[in-house]
Amino acid sequence: MPEPEESLPVLYGPADDAAANQLATGSVHxxxxxxxxxxxxxxxxxxxxxxxDTYLAGHLPGDASVTSTAAIGVGAxxxxxxxxxxxxxxxxxxxxxxxxxxxGDLAEANVILGRSIAAGGIIGLLFAMIMIPCAPYFVALTQxxxxxxxxxxxxxxxxxxxxxxTAITLCGAAAYRGSGNMRIPLGVLATVSLVNVIASYSLVxxxxxxxxxxxxxxxxxTVIARVLGGLLMLATLMIGxxxxxxxxxxxxxxxxxxxxxxxxxxxxxxxxxxxxxxHFLFVRVxxxxxxxxxxxxxxxxxxxxxxxxxxxxxxxxxxxxIGMSLGAGDSQRAVKCGHAAAIQCxxxxxxxxxxxxxxxxPIYQLMSNSMEIQNVGVSALPILAACQxxxxxxxxxxxxxxxxxxxxxxxxxxxxSTAGLRTPIAWLCGIHxxxxxxxxxxxxxxxxxxxxxxxxxxYSRGRWTQLKI
Numbered sequence: 001m002p003e004p005e006e007s008l009p010v011l012y013g014p015a016d017d018a019a020a021n022q023l024a025t026g027s028v029h030x031x032x033x034x035x036x037x038x039x040x041x042x043x044x045x046x047x048x049x050x051x052x053d054t055y056l057a058g059h060l061p062g063d064a065s066v067t068s069t070a071a072i073g074v075g076a077x078x079x080x081x082x083x084x085x086x087x088x089x090x091x092x093x094x095x096x097x098x099x100x101x102x103x104g105d106l107a108e109a110n111v112i113l114g115r116s117i118a119a120g121g122i123i124g125l126l127f128a129m130i131m132i133p134c135a136p137y138f139v140a141l142t143q144x145x146x147x148x149x150x151x152x153x154x155x156x157x158x159x160x161x162x163x164x165x166t167a168i169t170l171c172g173a174a175a176y177r178g179s180g181n182m183r184i185p186l187g188v189l190a191t192v193s194l195v196n197v198i199a200s201y202s203l204v205x206x207x208x209x210x211x212x213x214x215x216x217x218x219x220x221x222t223v224i225a226r227v228l229g230g231l232l233m234l235a236t237l238m239i240g241x242x243x244x245x246x247x248x249x250x251x252x253x254x255x256x257x258x259x260x261x262x263x264x265x266x267x268x269x270x271x272x273x274x275x276x277x278x279h280f281l282f283v284r285v286x287x288x289x290x291x292x293x294x295x296x297x298x299x300x301x302x303x304x305x306x307x308x309x310x311x312x313x314x315x316x317x318x319x320x321x322i323g324m325s326l327g328a329g330d331s332q333r334a335v336k337c338g339h340a341a342a343i344q345c346x347x348x349x350x351x352x353x354x355x356x357x358x359x360x361x362p363i364y365q366l367m368s369n370s371m372e373i374q375n376v377g378v379s380a381l382p383i384l385a386a387c388q389x390x391x392x393x394x395x396x397x398x399x400x401x402x403x404x405x406x407x408x409x410x411x412x413x414x415x416x417s418t419a420g421l422r423t424p425i426a427w428l429c430g431i432h433x434x435x436x437x438x439x440x441x442x443x444x445x446x447x448x449x450x451x452x453x454x455x456x457x458x459y460s461r462g463r464w465t466q467l468k469i
Contacts, residue, residue: 028321028333028336028337028340029340029343029344031321031337032314032317032318032321032337032340032341032344033317033344035180035182035316035317035320035321036310036313036314036316036317036341036344037182037313038182038183038185038186039177039182039185039186039312039313039316039317040309040310040313040314041186041189041190042173042182042185042186042189042190042313043305043309043310043312043313044309045186045189045190045192045193046189046192046193047302047305047309048193048196048197049192049193049196049222049225050076050079050302051302051305052193052196052197052200053072053076053196053200053218053219053222054069054072054073054076054298054299054302054367055367056200056201056204056218057069057071057072057215057218058295058299058367058368058369058370058373059368059369060214060215064214064215065368065369065370066148066291066292066295066370066372066373067145067147067148067151067291068148068151068215068218069295069298069299069368069373070144070145070148070152070287070291070294070295070298071144071148071149071151071152071155071215072151072152072155072215072218072298073283073294073295073297073298073301074139074142074144074148074152074155074156074283075152075155075156075159075219076298077276077279077280077283078131078138078156078159078160079159079163079166080276080279081276081280082124082127082131082160082163082166082167083166083170083272084269084272084273084275084276085123085127085269085272085273086120086123086124086166086167086170086171087265087268087269087271087272088119088123088262088265088266088268088269089116089119089120089123089167089171089174089261089265090116090120090170090171090173090174090265091174091264091265091268091269091402091407092116092260092261092262092263092264092265092268092405093112093113093116093171093174093175093178093261094174094175094177094178094316094319094320094323094402094403095178095264095319095323095402095403095404095405095469096109096112096178096257096260096261096264096405096469097109097112097113097174097175097178097179097323098177098178098179098180098319098320098322098323098324098327098403099323099324099326099327099405099469100112100178100327101178101179101180101324101327102323102324102325102326102327102328103327103328106243106244109175109178109179109244110244110245110246110247110250111250111255111257112175112257112260112261113172113175113237113244113246113250114246114247114248114249114250114251114252115250115251115252115253115255115257115258115261116171116172116174116175116261117168117171117172117234117237117246117251118251118252118253119171119253119258119261119262119265120167120168120170120171121164121167121168122253123167124163124164124165124166124167124168125164127160127163127164127167128160128161128163128164131156131157131160131163132157132160132161135152135153135156135157135160136153138156139152139153139156141280141284142283142284142287143284143287143288144287144291144294145291148291151215151216154216154219155215155216155218155219158216158219158220158223159219159222159223159226161223161227162222162223162224162225162226162227163226164230165226165227165229165230165231166226166229166230167230168230168233168234169188169192169226169229169230169233172184172185172188172233172234172236172237173185173188173189173233175237175244176242176244177316177319177320178320178323179242179243179244180320180324181242181243181244183242184233184236184241184242188229188232188233188236189229191228191229191232192225192226192228192229193225195221195224195225195228196221196222196224196225197221198221199220199221199222199224199225200217200218200220200221200222201221202217202221203216203217203218203220203221204217204218204221205217234246260469263469264405264407264469265407266407267407267408267410267411268402268407268410268411270411270414271407271410271411271413271414272414274411274414274415274418274419275414275418275419277419278414278418278419278422278423279418279422281423282422282423282426282440282443282444283297285423285426285427285430285431285440285443286426286430286437286440288431289430289431289436289437289440292370292372292373292376293376293436293437293440295368295370295373296364296373296374296376296377296380296437297377297437297440299363299364299367299368299373299377300356300363300377300380300381300384302367303356303363303367304352304356304384304388304391306348306351306352306355307348307349307351307352307388307391307392308391308392308395310345310348310392311345311348311349311391311392311393311395311396312395312399314341314342314344314345314396315341315395315396315397315398315399315400316399317341318337318338318340318341318342318396318399318400318403319399319400319402319403319404320403321333321334321337321341321403322334322337322338322400322403322404323403323404323405325337326404326465331462331465331466334404334465335462335465337400338396338397338400338459341396341400342393342396342397342456345392345393345396346389346392346393348392349388349389349390349391349392349393350388350389352385352388352389352391352392353385353386353388353389354385355385356381356382356384356385356388357381357382357385360377360378360381361374361378363377363381364377364378376436376437377437379436379437379438380436380437380438380441382438383438383441383442383444383445384441384444386445387441387444387445387448389452390448390449390451390452390453391448391452393452393455393456394448394451394452394455394456397452397455397456397458397459398410398413398451398455400459401455401458401459401464404464404465404467405464405467405469406464406467409458409464410455413451413454413455413458416450416454417447417450417451417454418447418451421443421446421447421450422443422444422446422447423443424443425442425443425446426439426440426441426442426443426444427440427443428443429442429443430442430443
């Protein structure tokens with residue numbers, strides 16, 4: 001049995017037990033809001049890594065800005081694939097740890113943590129072993145120009161090493177979020193972001209004794225930051241900072257806990273794989289339009305973080321609150337948590353709509369010195385603006401379902417919406433009907449609208465509250 005002082009969920013940090021108790025018994029809206037704020041900071045720091053990489057690539061001299069931005073974009077999609085595969089461990093971790101903490105069972109949470117770290121490390125290692133030799137074949141599918149393809153292959157191979165450590169970081173962060181402690185992941189990601197900025201800039205431009213590596217310095221700095229993040233996360237867990245304590249005796253794949261993790265994680269990983277495959281085909285459609293369209297697309301996706309990062313933060317807050325509420329046996333409160341997160345995140349979608357509808361030229365001028373990229377991107381941004389409200393609402397409700405351990409319904413959504421609509425419509429409107437980047441983005445618009453409507457409906461039915469995990 002856990003000690004009495006460890007039985008309360010740590011909602012905001014180990015030094016805030018009084019505030020945690022008040023949140024756990026007070027307003028649902030207040031609980032979700034205060035849980036989301038540190039995650040939002042974490043998401044911003046995480047985003048800044050890829051944002052800064054894109055900025056560096058977009059400001060290389062001459063034509064290198066176009067080819068480098070396109071290559072970095074492909075590398076980012078591979079990194080996204082890695083993160084989706086890591087959901088095999090991390091999605092189950094958050095759901096199971098949050099329920100354990102809701103019941104006041106810290107010992108159970110620590111056992112799940114050990115299994116998660118073991119699974120994440122192995123998945124990260126397997127991903128690197130596959131991607132390093134297969135990177136040329138993968139990049140060939142994107143139909144990038146020869147110069148951009150060569151850069152992308154180098155980027156993917158080097159970055160795959162860093163993804164091993166990212167897997168550990170994400171699994172540790174999921175465990176901390178499940179326990180309600182959002183500060184530790186925030187601190188780790190803040191450190192990663194700072195190191196990435198310093199290391200990447202130094203390696204690109206050759207600061208001090210370092211050689212000027214150009215675009216290859218971008219991935220060098222990113223990998224240094226990823227490795228440091230993984231080691232820092234392990235250190236905090238092993239020391240026992242933040243209410244969780246990693247014991248090496250629990251870092252293995254045995255026992256029924258790994259079965260529970262995979263029961264939740266396999267549908268989540270399949271969901272991620274289907275979503276990623278569909279997005280990759282979607283990106284290939286855009287790459288067929290040309291390197292300029294691809295670079296313009298990637299710049300827009302980077303800026304779209306102003307909406308999807310807050311949505312992810314509020315989704316993570318909802319997932320934690322839902323899991324804890326279900327662990328405490330309060331299913332009605334669990335349902336309210338997701339709705340509260342969606343309501344709080346709605347203004348973010350409205351802000352995104354206004355931003356992309358009115359500030360297209362300044363956005364592209366900031367991120368690229370290529371007039372071609374600017375013109376192509378600005379002309380298509382009104383369609384991206386229309387995506388923002390359904391995007392954030394869909395993200396929140398789908399995260400809420402996963403927080404309850406319900407990963408099968410999001411899998412169905414991925415099959416119906418992302419696989420069934422996004423790429424076919426993008427090809428039809430973008431290439432067959434010569435609609436360019438704007439036409440391709442119509443497929444994205446159809447996808448996010450359907451995911452929003454079906455996700456909200458599946459969540460509101462409430463059948464997930466009876467799920468046994």
